[in-house]
Amino acid sequence: MNIWIKLALVLPPFLLLGGCWDRTELNDLSVITALAFDKAENNMIQATAQIIIPQNQSGSGMMGGGGSGGGTAKKTSINTEKGINIADALSKLQQKTPRKLFWGQCKIFIFSESLAKEGIRKQFDFLVRHPQPRERAYMFVSKGKAADSLEVFPSIERSSSDALRKLSDLKVGFRVTLEQLSMMLRGDSQSAALPIVKILPLKKSSGPLQTIPYMMGIAIFNKDTMVGELSGKVTRGVMWVRNEIEEYTVTYKTDDMEGLVSLNPVKAKVKLIPQIIGDQWTMTIKVKTHGDIVQNSTVLNPMNPELLVLLDKAFAKDVKERIQLAVNEVQHKWEVDVFEFAKEFHRKYPKQWEKDKKNWKEIFPKVAVKIEVEAHILRPGLINSPAGVPKEEVKE
Numbered sequence: 001m002n003i004w005i006k007l008a009l010v011l012p013p014f015l016l017l018g019g020c021w022d023r024t025e026l027n028d029l030s031v032i033t034a035l036a037f038d039k040a041e042n043n044m045i046q047a048t049a050q051i052i053i054p055q056n057q058s059g060s061g062m063m064g065g066g067g068s069g070g071g072t073a074k075k076t077s078i079n080t081e082k083g084i085n086i087a088d089a090l091s092k093l094q095q096k097t098p099r100k101l102f103w104g105q106c107k108i109f110i111f112s113e114s115l116a117k118e119g120i121r122k123q124f125d126f127l128v129r130h131p132q133p134r135e136r137a138y139m140f141v142s143k144g145k146a147a148d149s150l151e152v153f154p155s156i157e158r159s160s161s162d163a164l165r166k167l168s169d170l171k172v173g174f175r176v177t178l179e180q181l182s183m184m185l186r187g188d189s190q191s192a193a194l195p196i197v198k199i200l201p202l203k204k205s206s207g208p209l210q211t212i213p214y215m216m217g218i219a220i221f222n223k224d225t226m227v228g229e230l231s232g233k234v235t236r237g238v239m240w241v242r243n244e245i246e247e248y249t250v251t252y253k254t255d256d257m258e259g260l261v262s263l264n265p266v267k268a269k270v271k272l273i274p275q276i277i278g279d280q281w282t283m284t285i286k287v288k289t290h291g292d293i294v295q296n297s298t299v300l301n302p303m304n305p306e307l308l309v310l311l312d313k314a315f316a317k318d319v320k321e322r323i324q325l326a327v328n329e330v331q332h333k334w335e336v337d338v339f340e341f342a343k344e345f346h347r348k349y350p351k352q353w354e355k356d357k358k359n360w361k362e363i364f365p366k367v368a369v370k371i372e373v374e375a376h377i378l379r380p381g382l383i384n385s386p387a388g389v390p391k392e393e394v395k396e
Contacts, residue, residue: 028099030098030101031051031054033050033052033159033162035049035050035108036111036149037112037115037146044083045083048079048146049079049080051076051079052076076150076158078150079096080093080147085122087130103132104134106132107138107165108137108138108140108161108165109139110140110146113141113144113219116141116219117225117227119224121223135178138164138168139177140164141194141219142196143198152210152213153209153210154210154212163213164214167215171247172215174193174194174195174238185221188357191336191338192221193218193219193238193338194221196218196219196229199213199214200213217235218230228333230329236326237322240268240287240322240326241285241339243268248265250262250315251295252314252315252317252318254314259296259298261293261298262294263377264292265291269287270285270287270288271285274341276352280368281367283367285372286374287372288374291315292377292381293377296387301395307395312376315376316373331364335361
């Protein structure tokens with residue numbers, strides 16, 4: 001009995017010693033930072049992977065993004081293969097890559113506009129089914145070829161994927177993760193929206209391909225098919241409705257005075273209030289927002305309470321117009337519920353929703369939308385009166 005007790009105490013530590021038998025060394029991996037998907041001939045898919053070049057990640061005399069020439073070194077390489085679907089294309093890509101493809105750092109997925117207009121469901125299935133893609137990776141649609149966005153080299157970032165990731169993290173535009181897109185496509189609205197990627201034109205002083213991709217506007221999807229796109233201005237209105245405005249700058253003019261007022265940071269809380277009375281579906285958008293003055297080119301002194309009320313009203317009017325512009329285009333031109341009104345109606349009226357959800361595509365354009373905005377300026381900035389304006393011209 002004593003022997004068995006001793007064996008029971010001694011053997012478990014030895015069993016743990018084999019924990020590294022199946023390890024994969026970093027030197028055996030090809031680290032993917034971004035993937036782009038384009039249409040190819042004969043209904044094939046072209047998959048383009050941006051892969052880190054390990055030996056160029058550090059060292060003196062190397063600039064952040066690299067370029068072709070000028071003493072700089074590229075930080076990433078671009079590998080491309082075609083297949084009947086994404087799985088097939090990546091399988092062929094692995095056959096031509098001497099290291100195992102590793103997805104742990106892949107935070108960017110880009111669909112080309114032409115591919116998105118044919119539908120992304122079949123290709124998207126691979127991303128959510130495969131165990132390696134990260135659910136927090138950002139999703140995009142590109143103007144033109146998706147691969148082009150990976151082949152540019154930013155001067156201050158390691159790669160174009162890093163530039164897109166950091167722009168998304170800054171929340172300067174619309175952003176959607178893999179997980180969020182999956183929820184959109186399976187949600188009550190049966191619609192989705194993805195930020196559009198464009199490439200900044202080259203500057204005269206830049207080297208070949210030394211520029212960055214950036215986000216401007218959004219692509220809107222009916223189910224999994226791209227049906228249109230919204231401009232940057234309309235995109236801001238969509239972000240207001242979806243309660244995604246953070247650290248945003250708003251510039252507006254007052255009705256009675258020349259000049260502009262800019263506020264930053266503008267923060268907002270938005271509440272959607274659905275209501276069904278008879279056959280009329282109504283959505284009230286309640287917005288509470290505030291910001292600080294960072295530039296005032298009017299002659300108004302915001303320290304005067306009466307004038308501050310005028311500035312607040314102008315601020316509220318501007319926000320309401322931005323939202324109304326987005327509502328008009330999304331609801332009446334494209335008739336695609338990227339606002340996710342359906343989710344709010346489902347939540348408040350579950351029985352009514354179950355009855356009418358099959359008719360949501362016809363109901364959505366007829367929903368009456370009411371917009372209520374409460375806007376306030378909290379601080380005038382470091383000075384009170386407009387700078388550079390003679391005291392006698394300032395409206396106190």
